[in-house]
Amino acid sequence: MSSAELDEMIKALSHPVRREILNWLKQPEVYFADQDHPLSLGVCAGKIDQKTGLSQSTVSAHLATLQRAGFISSKKVGQWSFFSRNEEVIQHFLTRLNEQL
Amino acid sequence: MSSAELDEMIKALSHPVRREILNWLKQPEVYFADQDHPLSLGVCAGKIDQKTGLSQSTVSAHLATLQRAGFISSKKVGQWSFFSRNEEVIQHFLTRLNEQL
DNA sequence: TTTATATATCGCGATATTGCGAAATATATA
DNA sequence: TATATATTTCGCAATATCGCGATATATAAA
Numbered sequence: 001m002s003s004a005e006l007d008e009m010i011k012a013l014s015h016p017v018r019r020e021i022l023n024w025l026k027q028p029e030v031y032f033a034d035q036d037h038p039l040s041l042g043v044c045a046g047k048i049d050q051k052t053g054l055s056q057s058t059v060s061a062h063l064a065t066l067q068r069a070g071f072i073s074s075k076k077v078g079q080w081s082f083f084s085r086n087e088e089v090i091q092h093f094l095t096r097l098n099e100q101l
Numbered sequence: 102m103s104s105a106e107l108d109e110m111i112k113a114l115s116h117p118v119r120r121e122i123l124n125w126l127k128q129p130e131v132y133f134a135d136q137d138h139p140l141s142l143g144v145c146a147g148k149i150d151q152k153t154g155l156s157q158s159t160v161s162a163h164l165a166t167l168q169r170a171g172f173i174s175s176k177k178v179g180q181w182s183f184f185s186r187n188e189e190v191i192q193h194f195l196t197r198l199n200e201q202l
Numbered sequence: 203t204t205t206a207t208a209t210a211t212c213g214c215g216a217t218a219t220t221g222c223g224a225a226a227t228a229t230a231t232a
Numbered sequence: 233t234a235t236a237t238a239t240t241t242c243g244c245a246a247t248a249t250c251g252c253g254a255t256a257t258a259t260a261a262a
Binding site for chain 3: 145146147150157158161162164165177179180181182
Binding site for chain 1: 237238240241242
């Protein structure tokens with residue numbers, strides 16, 4: 001992970017809503033039990049919108065930020081986008097921060 | 102460490118110059134070997150100014166941000182301010198992040 | 203007291219981030 | 233095709249951050 005990538009990752013974490021989303025995605029079965037689609041696909045963007053209370057477009061931007069940083073991935077199924085954590089990336093980031101800081 | 106404190110800490114880290122300063126302070130004997138005062142006091146603000154290449158006021162603000170976040174402390178001796186890392190706080194922060202993220 | 207040195211604070215312009223509604227895009231259904 | 237649903241992208245206003253020079257403050261030395 002380059003210095004620029006690390007920078008993008010930390011900036012992605014520097015917003016409480018984005019950290020909260022990452023945290024929700026850690027236990028989808030706890031936070032998104034009411035989702036119509038199987039949670040194995042990931043969590044549907046709209047469900048995340050609801051949970052934040054922010055506008056749909058704002059949350060979409062937050063999700064894009066987390067994805068650009070590499071923390072989450074999305075897969076499109078039908079008209080829905082499902083998001084899930086990239087655990088390896090997150091672990092790698094934490095390791096890097098533990099060394100660097 | 103409260104959620105608001107964690108937020109302040111991550112924001113403090115979300116600027117490459119501030120992370121670089123933190124890193125320099127990890128090994129003052131490597132990065133500030135030319136300091137006139139004993140490094141045991143900490144690193145003098147002016148030496149940090151020089152190393153960044155930014156203006157004195159800008160660096161002073163960065164140091165204040167790091168200090169508000171708890172990552173560093175300053176002690177004033179004569180007309181100088183000496184900065185040093187708060188290792189316990191940094192460790193605590195990393196532990197918290199490892200859990201939370 | 204005056205002058206020099208070190209640092210912090212102030213004010214301001216430039217830039218980045220955030221949040222929104224509206225519009226565009228994509229997919230599914232009638 | 234037309235309509236409904238889900239999401240992304242666009243444009244814009246509000247706010248926050250950054251970096252600077254100028255000024256204020258604090259200490260030390262002449």
